Each structure stands twice: as structure tokens, then as C-alpha cells.
Amino acid sequence: MTAEKRQNGDDQTADRVLAVPCEGDDLLALFALDTGDRLGEVPVGSHPVHATTCRGRTVVATMGERTVTAVDPSGEVTRIETGVLGPSHFAAANGELYVSCSAGDALAVVDPNALTLVDRVAVGAEPHELAVATGGDRLYSGSRREGVVDVVDTETHERIGAVDAGPDARVQGVALSPDGDRGYAVDQRGARVVAFEVGGDVGRDAASADPIYGEAAVGADPYDLVATEDRVFVPGRGDGVVHEFDRDLEPIAVHEGFSRPVDLLEIAGERWVLDADAARLRSLDGAVVETPAPGLVATPVGGGRLAVSHYDDDRVSLVDVDGGTVWSADAPAYPFGSVVV
Numbered sequence: 654m655t656a657e658k659r660q661n662g663d664d665q666t667a668d669r670v671l672a673v674p675c676e677g678d679d680l681l682a683l684f685a686l687d688t689g690d691r692l693g694e695v696p697v698g699s700h701p702v703h704a705t706t707c708r709g710r711t712v713v714a715t716m717g718e719r720t721v722t723a724v725d726p727s728g729e730v731t732r733i734e735t736g737v738l739g740p741s742h743f744a745a746a747n748g749e750l751y752v753s754c755s756a757g758d759a760l761a762v763v764d765p766n767a768l769t770l771v772d773r774v775a776v777g778a779e780p781h782e783l784a785v786a787t788g789g790d791r792l793y794s795g796s797r798r799e800g801v802v803d804v805v806d807t808e809t810h811e812r813i814g815a816v817d818a819g820p821d822a823r824v825q826g827v828a829l830s831p832d833g834d835r836g837y838a839v840d841q842r843g844a845r846v847v848a849f850e851v852g853g854d855v856g857r858d859a860a861s862a863d864p865i866y867g868e869a870a871v872g873a874d875p876y877d878l879v880a881t882e883d884r885v886f887v888p889g890r891g892d893g894v895v896h897e898f899d900r901d902l903e904p905i906a907v908h909e910g911f912s913r914p915v916d917l918l919e920i921a922g923e924r925w926v927l928d929a930d931a932a933r934l935r936s937l938d939g940a941v942v943e944t945p946a947p948g949l950v951a952t953p954v955g956g957g958r959l960a961v962s963h964y965d966d967d968r969v970s971l972v973d974v975d976g977g978t979v980w981s982a983d984a985p986a987y988p989f990g991s992v993v994v
Contacts, residue, residue: 677986
């Protein structure tokens with residue numbers, strides 16, 4: 654890559670940093686995105702898992718504490734008290750940052766400017782994935798222990814109701830269609846996906862009819878899902894399959910031949926499956942890209958590339974779906990969900 658191309662912005666990785674929470678060593682590890690050079694590490698607290706960027710800072714969820722950690726570009730660290738244990742996933746709505754706290758049965762609401770706790774919202778036990786409506790006025794939170802999708806008004810910070818995913822459901826992944834008309838939830842225990850209506854009154858106690866309008870069986874041990882304009886994809890980790898549906902959950906295809914599919918990402922116009930038990934990416938069309946080790950979490954970084962966290966192998970790699978592995982580097986223990994800053 655020439656200096657001229659770098660200056661013109663043709664290299665989408667130049668001068669960017671990959672920040673990777675490493676759960677086993679309680680660190681945020683920093684890598685040069687274009688070369689994989691280790692730039693440093695920042696102690697962020699116990700069991701960091703997911704990270705997000707907000708107002709120029711990297712914010713890390715530390716599941717082993719009652720805080721989230723904000724790291725500014727200079728490396729300064731600010732701890733933000735959540736008051737409850739188990740910060741896990743992030744979502745942004747109405748200029749605020751929501752954090753699901755799985756051990757505290759609540760969502761923490763953080764002011765990303767002041768780096769302070771604004772509020773806490775009590776929700777169903779073990780909240781996990783979060784999804785925000787297109788207009789930002791509603792947030793949907795999946796409860797793994799109560800089997801519901803809680804509906805939160807982001808103006809008032811109130812839980813206004815819940816969508817019941819069914820008897821004995823364990824809601825893991827939650828997603829909304831890009832147009833905001835439909836919501837989807839994965840029932841991990843029942844190996845199924847449900848579709849529910851999205852709207853201002855959905856979930857209000859006694860204010861609407863049953864919002865569930867469809868469901869379908871998927872592969873064993875589903876964890877997450879991906880909703881696009883016209884498709885819903887659900888990897889089944891236990892069966893090595895990816896189910897593909899239309900937006901009404903009518904079956905389209907069952908893609909087989911995976912070991913433990915954990916995520917599906919759109920890269921360079923194709924849909925690629927991340928496999929936690931196989932050292933490769935495989936597209937739904939059958940193309941294969943070898944990787945240095947199995948990957949548990951991946952982050953698209955543009956230009957047909959993605960950063961892959963090899964959780965069990967303490968490595969991080971940059972992979973190009975056309976050219977293969979660009980670089981691979983040792984990481985602190987158990988690298989997890991990365992962000993680019």
C-alpha cells in the first residue's frame with residue numbers, strides 16, 4: 654500500500670486501532686488494525702466481554718463487577734457504577750447508553766458525556782441481548798430466565814410491558830428488522846425462533862392482543878440471530894446448521910456442514926458463518942476461508958475484512974475473505990468482542 658493510497662483513504666485499516674476485551678486477564682488489549690502490532694493494554698476490571706464506542710471513548714462491560722469502564726483516547730480510565738452485577742451487552746438510545754446487567758436483573762442507563770449512571774430499569778431475570786426500535790423510543794431486552802422480551806420506554810426509563818416468548822422459553826438473542834416493523838427472539842431452550850409485533854403499545858399489560866405472530870423450529874442450542882430486510886438467519890450450535898427464513902418465518906433453507914456456527918456476518922456482499930469449532934469461515938454459498946484457529950466473535954472492519962477473536966486460543970486475527978489471513982497475533986487470555994477505534 655503506497656503512502657498516496659493511505660492519504661487518500663484507500664486503506665481502510667490504516668491508523669485505526671482494534672480494542673479487544675480479554676476476559677481471562679481483565680484487560681483491554683490494543684492492536685494496530687493494519688499490522689497487528691501490539692500497542693498496549695489497559696486494565697478494565699473483572700471479566701470484560703463486550704465493548705462499544707461512544708463519544709470518542711471505548712466503553713467495556715465487565716461482567717465480574719458492578720461497573721462499566723470507559724477508556725478515552727489518552728488511556729484515562731473512568732469506572733461508571735451500575736449498582737448491580739454482571740454488565741454484559743450495550744445499546745444506544747436517545748443519546749444514552751443502556752447496559753444489560755445479567756446478574757442484577759436490570760438495565761443500567763449511562764450518560765456517555767458525564768460518564769455517570771442516570772437510572773436503572775428493572776427487567777426480567779438475566780437480561781442479555783438488547784435491540785432498539787428505529788425511532789429510538791423503545792428498547793427490547795431478552796430475559797434468559799423468565800422467557801420474555803421486556804419493552805422499555807427510553808424517554809421515561811420505564812418497563813412498559815413484556816412479550817411472552819412461550820412456556821419455559823430461555824430468550825437469548827433479540828433483533829429487529831431494519832425497517833422496525835418486526836421483532837425476533839431466539840428461545841435457546843426450546844430451539845425455536847419467534848416473531849413479534851413491534852410498536853408503541855406492544856407489550857403493555859392488557860393493552861394489546863398477543864403480539865406473537867409466528868414461530869419456527871431451528872437447530873439445537875441456538876444463541877443469536879441475524880435479521881435483514883427480507884431474511885432471518887438462526888445458527889444452531891448443537892446441530893451445525895443455519896436456518897434461513899423469510900421475514901414471516903416461512904422456511905427458505907437449512908444450511909448444513911458447519912461444526913458449531915455462532916454468528917453470521919455480511920461481508921463483501923456475501924453472508925459468512927463464524928464457526929467456533931472449525932478454523933475457517935464459510936459462506937452460505939460454500940466458499941471457504943481458512944483462519945488460524947476457530948473464532949468465537951468477529952467484527953467486520955470494512956474492505957471485505959473482519960477481526961476474529963480466537964477465544965480458546967488466545968489469539969486475534971485480521972481476515973480478508975478474498976485473500977485469507979492478513980495477520981494473527983497473540984492476545985491476553987480469552988479475547989472476546991472487539992471494536993475499532
